[in-house]
Amino acid sequence: MDAGVKRRTRLSGIIKGLFARRESGLFMLLLIICTGMSIAKPDTFFTSDNIFNIFRQVSIIAIIAVGQTFVMISGGIDLSIGYNLALCGIVLSYFIKLGINPYAAISLGVLTGIIVGWLNGVMITKLKLPSFIVTLGMANIARGVIYVITKGFSISVDHPFVIGVGNGSIASIPILSIIMFIIVLIGAYVLDNTVFGTRVKAIGGNELAAKLSGIKVNRCKIAVYTLTGVLAAIGGLIIVGRLYAGNPNAGANFEMDSIAATIVGGTSLAGGEGTILGALLGALLLGVIKNSLVLLNVNMYWQTVAVGSIIIVVCAIDQFTKRKAE
Amino acid sequence: MIKQNILEMKGITKTFPGVRALDHVSFELRKGELHALCGENGAGKSTLMKILGGIYTPDEGEIRINGKTVQIRNPEDSMDNKISIIYQEFNLVPQLSIAENLFLGKELRKGLHLNKKQMVKAAQEVMAKLGLADIDCSRSVSDISVATQQLVEIGKAIFNDVDILVMDEPTAVLTEKETKALFELIRQLLAKGISIIYISHRLEEVTQLSSRVTILRDGKYIETLDNGDKRLKKDDIVRLMVGRDLEDFFPERKDTVQSGYVLEIKGLCKEKQFTDISFGLSGGEILGFAGLVGSGRTEIMKAIFGSAKPDGGEILIDSKPVRISSPSDAIREGLALVPEDRKKEGLVLGMPLGDNICLANMPLISRLGCIVKNKKREIVDRFIDDLQVRPALPGRLAKNFSGGNQQKAVIAKWLAVNPKVVILDEPTRGIDVGAKSEIYSIIEGLAQKGVGIIFISSELLELLGVCDRVIVIHQGRIAGEFRKDEFSEEKIMLAASGM
Secondary structure: OOHHHHHHHHHHHHHHHHHHOHHHHHHHHHHHHHHHHHHHOOOOOOOHHHHHHHHHHHHHHHHHHHHHHHHHHOOOOOOOHHHHHHHHHHHHHHHHHHOOOHHHHHHHHHHHHHHHHHHHHHHHHHOOOOHHHHHHHHHHHHHHHHHHHHOOOOEEOOOHHHHHHHHOEEOOEEHHHHHHHHHHHHHHHHHHHEHHHHHHHHHHHOHHHHHHOOOOHHHHHHHHHHHHHHHHHHHHHHHHHHHOEEOOOOOOOHHHHHHHHHHHOOOOOOOOOOOHHHHHHHHHHHHHHHHHHHHOOOOHHHHHHHHHHHHHHHHHHHHHHHHHHO | OOOOEEEEEEEEEEEEOOEEEEEEEEEEEEOOOEEEEEOOOOOOHHHHHHHHOOOOOOOEEEEEEOOEEEOOOOHHHHHHOOEEEEOOOOOOOOOOEHHHHHOOOOOOEEOOEEOHHHHHHHHHHHHHHOOOOOOOOOOEHHHOOHHHHHHHHHHHHHHOOOOEEEEEOOOOOOOHHHHHHHHHHHHHHHHOOOEEEEEOOOHHHHHHHOOEEEEEEOOEEEEEEEOOOOOOOHHHHHHHHHOOOHHHHOOOOOOOOOOOOOEEEEEEEEOOOEEEEEEEEOOOOEEEEEEOOOOOHHHHHHHHHOOOOOOEEEEEEOOEEEOOOOHHHHHHOOEEEEOOOHHHHHOOOOOEHHHHHHOOOHHHHEEOOEEOHHHHHHHHHHHHHHOOOOOOOOOOEHHHOOHHHHHHHHHHHHHOOOOOEEEEEOOOOOOOHHHHHHHHHHHHHHHHOOOEEEEEOOOHHHHHHHOOEEEEEEOOEEEEEEEHHHOOHHHHHHHHOOO
16 A cells, blocks of 8 residues: 555544544533533533532542443453442541551552452452352442441541542642542553553453463453452542541442443443543543532432433444444 | 246345455256355355345345245245255254254144144154154254254254255265265155255265256356256366366465474373374474364364363473463464454454454563554564455454455464464365465465464365375364375265264
């Protein structure tokens, strides 16, 4: 092929890609909603307070959605991520309260996340159980352990580092959002530019072909779930800081929110494809919609109905355009 | 007197992503004739039959039955038109009895209950009419042999009162004796006025049985030959199938066989799959593996490659025993496997072709776990160029390439790791004639570089055309070994049937 044709196909490819990609569609949708809200609620929506508020609310979901995206691209699902997050928060609060070195306590919280994730991975690969079953079981185990430790009561925490992570800001940007952006950037780089990321995609796309290409499928999957555990632990640390306490009910429904963000972001439930940027945009879209409904004084219960409908509508539009493209 | 056409297919066109499977193909079937459909893998025979069976709907074209235009949109339409197709993979429910399978969808009832006794009795009558009185119709299908299952499929068709029967590679799984019985049955069916479309790679069968032969090549209609007097020669059919003389189709085999074995297998066995497999492969040698479908060839190679665990046996590479318990071990020892089913086992279809090529060579294109884009591009471009993958777009998803180019990508994946031994399992299945010839050349080129090649194929023609030596597997055992100077289709076929 001569250079001219190549350049032209590449150019048209970029243009086509821009319109065909899920991310740009989501971005447009976000833009439309934000513009609409800025007009409808000029003095409450587009204020730095409200924008940072939205970011604070979506940051934790976006962080664990990065892990969920890896898991779902590898062809699995992690239903334990929310309770794992809560458990990590409880563990670190408990040990801080016990009076040990707070940084050691935080490390124990992270270790908890790693162990839960690693156990998920080991049971999925070695016992050859579906991820749905293993992580559903693990979610219940984590929730049980939380209540065993707390007996249902919050554990208050006032350590300045923990509180700072949850509520502080640098140059008026919330620290937890900075953490989120760093994690999203690293996650996106790993998925698209490393050997590990390519292998995860290959496993989700066709596990047998990946195995026959010499990829150590089990080791790779265990790494994915362990990584997700680490992200859950970071989420756990942040939520303790936000609430000034380890709250036994803190992680409720986070697994569903992370799955929703991931799916709206274009990750296939069947595995093999998906992007981190998509998951971030998915989390942002859902966060902005929730925020807008609050500002518009919509009844709280109806908000939930609206969010549920959005998930279905976005995915239906995607299916439709995909089928049309074929 | 020429009998009237019971079936006419005109201008049938069917396109799949990346490939035009059928391009204005026409086909006619006369009442009571056996019309053979010939062509290489990927010529479009099965696609044409799947259109007749309502599995695919054609993009263009017309189907007439007894002169009347019909629409076949789904398998039910096909059955309503009294067409029955016996696919390579059978359509029987293994858990049900033979009788229940025959009555599937129109079960006999007594009140709310199935009338099993009556069904077995009626089924037995049908089978007796076909000379198969000794088959017990109350047995479940999973308990009977593959050959019997095939007879049950035919019985089911007859029971459904069909006019047109399509048989796709009916003898691929049958032994010599079972084949003879099948031919006897076919002659009976023809005498009853049933019209048969017969697909087979075994051209002796075609010349023996058919009254006409239609040849397809690369999705196009080529010619219909008359064989009313059974005078048709195999070579005439082959020449039309490959579209050129055979000397041009296969590359010239240079003598590159080195002394000593690069791969040696001693006493490899696995329960219920294969027993006592021992052979050696030299560098630069092309060793063919022949055998019926299901004879254990694929399972043997999977055991060698570490993707299935054998019960016992030894694998030696460069005369040193090695332990291979996973594909990654095998790759480290210099083995490569191009698997039988490139879509299920060879490629990640939803991934770009370039990424697929790199899948087994990640360390080569990365530093500290991060992919180095320039190195990746260099390797991908080199192999796309070397193997002539078309179109040369590494960013395009693997699923959008044609079968031949997909296969080249799977081969390319292995070439970058510089293997000592490449195992190719049915590498030319479902790809067009031109791509086949290219794959033969790639194999020849590898052998010339000193790579040992194991080449599994169900097409004797290509084994004889490409290999230095052929080992025949029958029911999991080595049933024969032939050097190039003793090659003949008859000998290999006999060994493959266990004689």
